[in-house]
Amino acid sequence: MDDAKAVNGVFDFSDDGARWSTSASGTDVITATTGYALASGDDFKGGKALEITDSRAGFYGTKIPVSRDRIYRVKARVKNNSFSGVTRIFLGVATFDGNGDLETALPGSHRYCTAINTAVPNDGEWHEFEGVITGGGNSTHNEFRPTTAFAAPMFIANYALPGQxxxxxxxxxxxxxxxKAEADRVEQVAVDGDTALAGDISSLTTRMGTAEADIAAEETARVTQDTALANSITTLSADLDDTNATVTQQATxxxxxxxxxxxxxxxxxxAGGASxxxxxxxxxxxxxxxHVRAQDILLDGSVKVPQLSIEEGLILxxxxAGFSLGKSSAADTADGIYLGRTPDNSGGVGFGFYVGRDVAGMEQSIKITKDTGLTIRNADFRIxxxxxxxxxYTGLDTTHTLTLDAGTETIxxxxxxxxxxxxxxxxxTVVVLKDGATTIQTWTATGNDTGLTAVMTPYGNAGYGQLAGGADSGQDFGPSGAYLEISEYDVSGLTSPSLEITIGDGGDFGTGGGGFPGxxxxxxxxxEGTGDQLxxxxxxxxxxxxxxxxSSSGGSFPSLTPDTGLWVVTELYPGASITTGEGKTLTTKSQWTALTFISRGTPxxxxxANTAVNYLFYPMSG
Structure with missing residues (x-):
């Protein structure tokens, strides 16, 4: 509330917890005790927070003077830092009489005016709690005890939840x-020119022995020059001894x-440990x-969603039970996918995964069940x-064009x-690299070389002519051709690369009576490149x-299904040749040769000569 008056004290952990103790006596420093640790972070008030492990209590180390005829608000900010599951929190004050002695009259060892064994969800968010305490009596947690003169904020964290x-x-x-006015029901309207505030707080409590039931409601409407806010919180709480159940409803x-x-x-x-x-x-x-959070979420009827994201586990x-796309079970041969439960041979609950399709009467599939094991049928494999x-290239009088293979990375x-x-x-000799119609690079071997023999001999060697007068005692030699080498030129960024290659012709005869051209x-x-091979x-x-x-006139091997496989052929006639479905040719060299080869397609x-041959065919997919 805007008109709240801060009680003297610093109630965060910016001083490393020096103001907090593990007991109401306030004689020890809380962070010196096992189970309490200090954490630092930008989103912590004062830059630090207290981390409590297992079920433990904490008390503000200074007894704060209070007056039972005034109204006090106790506030806290709490975050679940467990690996999983909820934590539970008690928040309120320990009360002391005029001599500074701890008061313990029921209800409760302390007055849990802010939270009574309230669940803190494991959602990674900070949760703020607040409650009020006033007056003197032993009916509710929102009352000081009749002789209270001092109070100290206190908590019990992870109640009955070890490890949280x-x-x-x-x-x-x-x-x-x-x-707030001193009453069970307070209504207030305040207008100061900048802010309009309307608030309503009500509470209802009934108690018999160790049983207590509470209903608390708070409604707030606030309007400033640039913001409008409406908030409503209703809490229902029932307690019997150490058993607690609550319902909290909040709208903002x-x-x-x-x-x-x-x-x-x-x-x-x-309720207890469930939430x-x-x-x-x-x-x-x-x-x-x-956001729906529960141990079990049960949905009756059909559920339709445009998208479903599962972050942990899904149990069938x-x-x-299963997922079906085209197939209704792990025995359905229709095109599609099935993943789920499948009855085993004994009628019990098994499992099955079946993905497959029909390709021209041949099934391609992967299938596994509890009884049949894993089967992969007619799959295409890639290496x-x-x-x-x-x-x-050596041909003259033409420009050779080479379209680079798909996947070529360097030349x-x-x-x-x-x-x-x-x-x-x-x-x-000239080589032009193009990408489509665009010239990327031109390389030219030019300028001649020393010596008579070229690097790529017999190509590029020097020619000669006899010396003038036709004397045989000497020859006049020309130069050999220049050599140019290009290594690992990157063409991976080109979309349609090709080479145009023009081969140079040798020089004509010299001036002598004869000779030999270059x-x-x-x-x-x-x-060179990388790619997938079938x-x-x-x-x-x-x-x-x-x-x-x-037949001596040539022909085809028997047509088999599938047409891809490994052939073993014997008794071949010398000089016979076989061309595979991919266009690779094998030729026999000796009498009655046997050949083993793979062909994708009928060879x-x-x-x-006419020759009878024997064969074995081992089928392959692809």
Missing amino acids: KTYIDYLSIEDITEA AITDLEGYAAARYGIEVS AGVSLVAIDGTGSAI DEIN GAVTKSVHE NLQIQQAGGVPQEDGED TQGACTVTQ ASPVSVEPSVTGSFTM TYTSP
Whole structure:
């Protein structure tokens, strides 16, 4: 409340907990005791907070003078820091008589005016608690005892929950007498030109023996020049000895001149060690959310959602529970996916995963069940590999065009200028790199070389002419061609790379009576890259064993399904050749040769003579 008067004291932990004790006597420092630790953080009040592990109590070390005819508010901020599960908190004051002796008259060992064994959810958020205490009596926790003269804020954290952890970064007491009138029901309207405030607080308590029931409600409406806020909190609490049950309902709506608008409605229930809650939040410009927290969330009927995100585990218990997309079970051969429970051979609860499709009458699938084990059928396998191809160019009178293979990352070039003769140099060899129609780079082997033999001999060697007069005693040699080498030129960033290659011709005869021209140039291109190579397992048994006659006029192997597999062929005629489905050719060299090869597609053959051959076929997928 705006008119609250701070009681002398500093109620956070900015002094490393020196003002707090583990007992009402206030004789020890709380942080020197096992189970209490100090934590630092930017979002802690005073920069520090007390972390409490296991069920432990804490007391403000100074007894604060209080007057029973005034109204006090006890506030705290608490955060669940456990690995999982709720924590529980008692918040209030310890009371002392005029001699400073601790008072213990019921209800409670202390007066828990702010929280009575209240659940703190494990949501990573700070939770603020506040309550009021006034008057003198032994009926409710919101009363001082009849002889109370001093009070000290206190807490019990993680009550009956070993291993749980709680942060507290302040626990304060304020005199709010001027803000609230002394009564069970207070209504106030204050207008000061900048702020309009309306508040309503009510409480109802009944008690018999050690049983107590409370209903507390607080409603606030506040309007300033730039903000409108409405807040409502209702708490129902029932206690019997050490057993407690509570229901807390809170609603908040706020808007401001900067366009911020938000609304929240939440309900929290707890009974002993169990708790559950529902929270609805809407923030303009950010979105909305519903947070449901409980040990078990049960939904009757069908549930439809556009998107479902599961952060921890999803358990399927029922015998037919599962996820279905096209398939209804782990026995359904239709195209689709199924993951879930599947009855085992004994009728018990098993499991199954089945993903598959039909491709031209052949099933591709992965399947596993409790009874059948894992089966992979007709899958396409890929092996990542470094690819390399070499192309040599020597032809004259044309420009050779090489479209680089998909996946090519670098190229290596060996470029040889043509050799010359005494009166004429050999022509340059030129390589142009293009990306589509755009020229990226041009390389030219030019300028001649020393010596007679070129690097890429016999290409680029020097020519000669006889000396003038046709004498055979001496020859007039020309220069050999220049050599240019380009290593690992990066073409990975090009979208449509190609090379245009022009081979230079050798120089003409010299001036003598005869001679030999320089030899032409040459170019070797090596492409390197990475890519996926198709792979496949091979069956351990042949699916077909047979024989056929290779005709001298050529032909095809038997057409089998699948058409990809490993062939073993024997009794081949010398000089017979086989071309695989990928266009690779194998040729026999000796009498009655056997060949083993893989073909993706039906192989073809040529044979010098009609020959009967035997074969084994081991099928492969792909």
